[in-house]
Amino acid sequence: MSESSPAPTPIDFLGFSGKTFLVMGVANRKSVAWSIARLVEQSGGEVIYTVRSESRRDSTAKLLADRRVIVCDVEDQSQIDQLAETLASENIELAGLVHAIAFADYSEGMRPFHETTRRQFLQAMDISAFSLTAVCQALRDQFARDASVVTIGISTTRMASESYGFMAPIKAALESSLAFLTKSFSRFSEVRFNSVAAGLLKTSASAGIPGYVDSYLYAEKVIPRGRAVKTDEVAATAAFLLSPRSSGITAQSLIVDAGMSINYFDADVVGAVTDASVD
Known part of the structure; x- marks a missing residue:
């Protein structure tokens, strides 16, 4: 018998x-942020978490037990500045940032886009899109020269989905900012900015959007494999973008929709609609 080879390192x-x-x-x-963080930790990285409020810190205390958690409400510039000062005082160098923050006020229900109020739109833009720029500016000196920034977008900002309300234009602004952040940061670093453009996900946040569940069920019918995108699939893509393995990718949105965008005219789906219209 030949000797067995040693297990690979x-x-x-x-x-x-x-x-x-x-x-x-x-x-x-x-x-999604939790799924990404778990992959980072499982792969040997250390994660510092930020949450938006003390109440959110309390509600995630069990989930984030024994982990570093900092409160940072991105609507408050002073809290963003304090986050940067805290990390700088501890000489913490960041290899990457995950920006998985989004908010839209649908408290009055889903209304036609043209009825969106200025307050609703600007608040959503501030929290969901501009916060990426504000945080990156504050943390610029804490990023490693080749750090990677990853945010979470949506699979298409051109689909006028009524179940997503006014957030698609907000996500379009977020996606556009990737190119401008990449360009401006290139003056002094090699920090990369990318997004994972996710299809419909089953998350607690999405469940609160009026009409979203029906759209999610429709997506499962349109996706070629017959099942929706999993949060872990989005997280795995984000982990790749955070890693040096994706060093040649920047200012991009990687679509993770399990092929939904190529299958809108699936025969079974078309048939179901046309049969219903005949009835």
């Missing part, structure tokens, strides 16, 4: 070991 494929990442946006265990 594990490879840190994602290159996270010994590095620190900031993850913003964990609300519960269904959050």
